[in-house]
Amino acid sequence: MPTVRPRLLPWCAALLLCAWLPAQGQYLWKDSKGQMHASDQPPPRDVPDKDVIKRPSAARPAAAPAPAAAPASAAAPARLPAASAPVDPELAQRRARAEQEAKAKAQAEEQRLAAQRAENCQRARAHLATLEAGTRLVRVNPQGEREVVDDAARAREAAEARNAMASNCR
Known part of the structure; x- marks a missing residue:
């Protein structure tokens, strides 16, 4: 019966929480x-x-309002309760948690993009080094035949590798 206890624990916790809330x-x-x-x-x-x-924890004692001496001073307290109205702590907590999650997602996405840029940079550097080494490069065409890369294609690919390095190697 060891599998019953892990299933029972969340239900007991929920029951206790429901009894505690009222x-x-x-x-x-x-x-x-x-x-x-x-x-x-x-x-x-x-x-x-x-x-x-x-x-209750959500109810705070209201500050005693100062007696209004003039109609102009009576208008000012009318605006204050809206600005200083007690914020629902649960709502504020949810908003803060949502902000933290959004920041964490943005940070994770930025880290993923940085890792991808670093990998692209490394590939472009390796490809450029291969192209500039001066050795003969051979490719296989769609028909399965081997072709030697000529100087024009080598220069074009080297320019593409430099562009990739410029955009990814920061």
């Missing part, structure tokens, strides 16, 4: 009479922050 959304506070209350809803507004014992 407990994360609980508020715990003390009312004006000193009585403890627990709920998944936030406490009433008349309960001061000091009496709220436990909040």
Whole structure:
């Protein structure tokens, strides 16, 4: 039965996670009479922050807004909550993870291209060295006959090898 345990472990972990998640959304506070209350809803507004014992991890105590002295100053706080609204930590974590994955993919692609350029550079150098060695080069044509590479073809291939080196050997 050793194969049952590895299959059972993910299910047990998922079950524990499901049982743990609802407990994360609980508020715990003390009312004006000193009585403890627990709920998944936030406490009433008349309960001061000091009496709220436990909040869900996503709920942060709101900063007390300053009293508005003039209508111009009342317009400024109206824009602040949108800019300073609490960011969903799970969403921020997913975005950060997606950015990291995109960077990792881009880096892996760049490394793959660099390796391919290095290989192409090495091949072009070897081919150019062969062409410049001055030895007789023989190729097999489509009919299966051997042909000697003439000087014009050798010069053309050497120019192509130099172009390949210029683009790949950086």
